Amino acid sequence: MRRRCYLSVLVTLLLALGACTMNSVSAIPGVIRNASLGIVTIANNTGSIGTGFAIAPNGLIATNYHIARKVRIFVILPSGKHLNATLVAKNEDADLAILHVAAEDLVSLELRQTAAIVGEPVLALGNPFGLGLTASAGIVSALGVSIGKTNQIQTDAAINPGNSGGPLLDIKGNVIGVVNGKSTIGQGVGFAIPVESVRLLLNSLP
Template sequence: MGGDLLRQLNTDLAALAETARSGLVRVGVRGMLGVGSGIIVHPAGLVLTNAHVVRGEPVRVRLADGREFTARVLGRDPAADLAVLLIGAMDLPALELAAAEPAAGSLVVALGHPWGVEAAASFGVVTGLSTDEAGREWVLVNLRLRPGNSGGPLVDAGGRVVGINTIMTGAETGAAVSVRAARAFLKRILAEHLRPAAAAG
C-alpha cells in the first residue's frame, strides 16, 4: 500500500510540474552572462520576475514553446526584488497567483532554469513564513535554489503560485518573495500604467 501511495504521489508531482512549466519563461539581458526565470501572470503578455534578473536592457523573454520576445520593463522595485515585464504576445498560459500564503508543511515545487538547465523542477516543503527587518515577506522552503531559479514560480499542490523564487538563506533553505507581496506590487504597477490611459481617454 505504501508503495502505491508513493507511486501516485510521484505521478501527481510530475504532472503538476509539467502543467506549471507552461507558464514558466526564460529571462535574460542581452550582453550579460547568465539567465533567470519569470512567470506569465496574464494571458496578454505580463511576466513577473525578480528585479535582480533584469538589471539592464534589452530584456529578452523566451516562452516554453520556444518563441522569443524583447520585453518592456513596466516596473522594477529593487527593494522588493520584483519586476513586471510586458511582451508582445496574447493568449498565453498564465499561472494563477494564490489568494493566501502557504501553510508550513505544504508541498511545493520550485521551477526555473538553474545553471542553464531548462525548466528544472525541485520539490520541497514550506518550513515557514518570515518577515525581514526591511518588512519584506518571504516563504521559506527546504530546497536549494540556484542561479537561474530566480524569478521562477514556487507553486503549491494546486498549481498556484505561492512565491517567487529568489535567494538562499542557508545551506538547505531557499526563500521566495511571498505571493502577497507579489500581488501588491502587480496591483501598484498596473495602476500606474492604467491611470495615464484613463486620463487620455
C-alpha cells in the same frame, strides 16, 4: 530531460513528504508539466540570467527586480521564441518586477489567494545554471523570515543560480511565492517572496 525531472521530483516527494497522500504525490508530474507552459527564461546578450512566469495571457511576466533591471533583456518562451521585454512595474524593496512582452496567448499561472502554510509541500521551478526547466521539491520551512526590507517564505526546496524569479508552487500548481535566489544563503535554505506582493504590484498597473 523533462521526464527525468518529473521522476526526480516524484522520488524526492515520496522520501521527504511521506505525510502526503498518494493522490497528491501522483499528481506532481502533471502539475509540473502544466506549470512549465507558463515558465519563461529571462536572458540578455550574455546568456540566461534568470526565470520568470506569466501572470496574464496578454504578455505580463513576473520575475525578480534584480534580474529585470538589466538593460536590453528578452524573454524566451517555452516554444523557444525570443521576445524583447519591457519593465512596466517594480518594487525594489521586495525585489519584484513585472515585464511586458508582445504576446496575447501566454499560459498564465494562477496566483493563490491564501497565504503559504508551514509544512505544506512546494515545488520550485526555474532555469538554474541556464540548463533549462528544472523542478525541485520541498516544504515551506518558515514564514515571515526577514530578508532585507521584506518578510519572505523559507523553503528547503533546492534553489540555485538561475532559479531567481521562478514560481514557488503549491501541490495544486498555484503560485504561493516568487523564488528569490539572491537571498538564498546555503544548501537547504531558500527563500521566496510571498505571492501577495505580486498581486499588489499587478494591481498597481494602470
